[in-house]
Amino acid sequence: MLSPKRTRYRKAHKGRIHGKAKGGYTLNFGAYGLKATSPERVTARQIEAARRTITRHMKRAGRVWIRIFPDVPVSQKPAEVRQGKGKGSPEYWACRVKPGRIMFEIDGVPLGVAKRAMELAAAKLPLQTRFVSRLGEEE
Numbered sequence: 001m002l003s004p005k006r007t008r009y010r011k012a013h014k015g016r017i018h019g020k021a022k023g024g025y026t027l028n029f030g031a032y033g034l035k036a037t038s039p040e041r042v043t044a045r046q047i048e049a050a051r052r053t054i055t056r057h058m059k060r061a062g063r064v065w066i067r068i069f070p071d072v073p074v075s076q077k078p079a080e081v082r083q084g085k086g087k088g089s090p091e092y093w094a095c096r097v098k099p100g101r102i103m104f105e106i107d108g109v110p111l112g113v114a115k116r117a118m119e120l121a122a123a124k125l126p127l128q129t130r131f132v133s134r135l136g137e138e139e
Contacts, residue, residue: 001044002070003093011087012072017041021100029065030105032114033132040127041094042103044070050121054104057117062108070095097127 017039027033047066054064070093077088097103104121106114115131122129 001048001093002066003044004069004071007071007073010073011075011090015096017096017098019098021098024067024102025100027102027105027132027134028067030063030107031134032106032111032118033067033102034104034118034121035130035132036097036101036103036127037099037130038128039096039098040125041072041074042068042070042097042125042127043074044093044095046125047095047103049124050104053120053124054106054117057120058106058109058113062106065105066103067105068095068097068101068103072096102132103129 021036025035047068047070051064051066058064072094073090074092074094075088076091103125104118106117109117111133114133118129118131
């Protein structure tokens with residue numbers, strides 16, 4: 001699973017995901033992509049599950065690019081612990097995804113295969129997405 005080698009701070013504020021993506025909203029590598037249409041936090045596990053789904057459906061043909069990286073530590077308190085006594089310890093890594101962000105790109109497979117692979121990957125993610133292609137055909 002993806003996680004940073006090192007970070008400046010061990011714990012991060014929760015924060016809110018405002019506005020649209022400032023960058024990463026165009027296809028740069030592949031011919032087809034999966035674009036976020038709603039703001040959400042995507043965990044490293046969800047990214048990995050989506051990646052596996054894409055590569056499996058493509059039968060390891062073509063190429064996959066992951067355009068997001070989980071760099072935010074998410075902390076949790078253990079179950080049945082009383083309030084207070086400080087913040088919980090970091091449990092997993094997440095990525096804040098804004099609307100318009102391209103999350104995955106693929107190339108080297110036909111349109112039908114690419115579309116189905118992205119549909120299957122979208123089912124693994126907690127946000128609304130849409131299939132985009134270089135040909136300008138959007139779903």
